[in-house]
Amino acid sequence: MPRAPKVPNYFSVHLMMQGGHREEVQFPTIQDFQKWYSSEIVPKSASNDFINVPIKHxxxxxxxxxxxxxxAIRVQAVYTSSVDRSYDE
Known part of the structure; x- marks a missing residue:
């Protein structure tokens, strides 16, 4: 019986900014990140106006x-358990 694919618990998004500053924010799903990225970052990428970065946690x-x-933006899937608890019978 094939195992179900592991699902990340959340996605850690690392923002690398001018001046060497780095910030990390978390999104519950990749779709939440993609929605924020496509609606806030992409259309305003050259803007000097402030935009909100969601910090839900x-x-x-x-x-x-x-x-x-x-x-730069780095997106990392985070799994809170590294132990595989599914067993084939």
Whole structure:
């Protein structure tokens, strides 16, 4: 019986910005990240106006960035358990 593919618990998004600054934010799904990226970053990539960066795992904290200052984005799937608990019978 084939095993079901592992599903990430969340996606860690690393923003690398001008001046060497790095920030990490988390998205519950890759689709949530893609929606934010395509609606906020892509259309405003050359803008110096601030945009909101969602920080859902930290209450009462907000982050804004200038899209033009983002040099690179790294997306990493995070699995909270490295132990495979599925067994073939």
């Amino acid at each position: 930290i209450q009462n904290e907000y982050m804004v960035v200038r899209p033009s200052s983002i040099l």
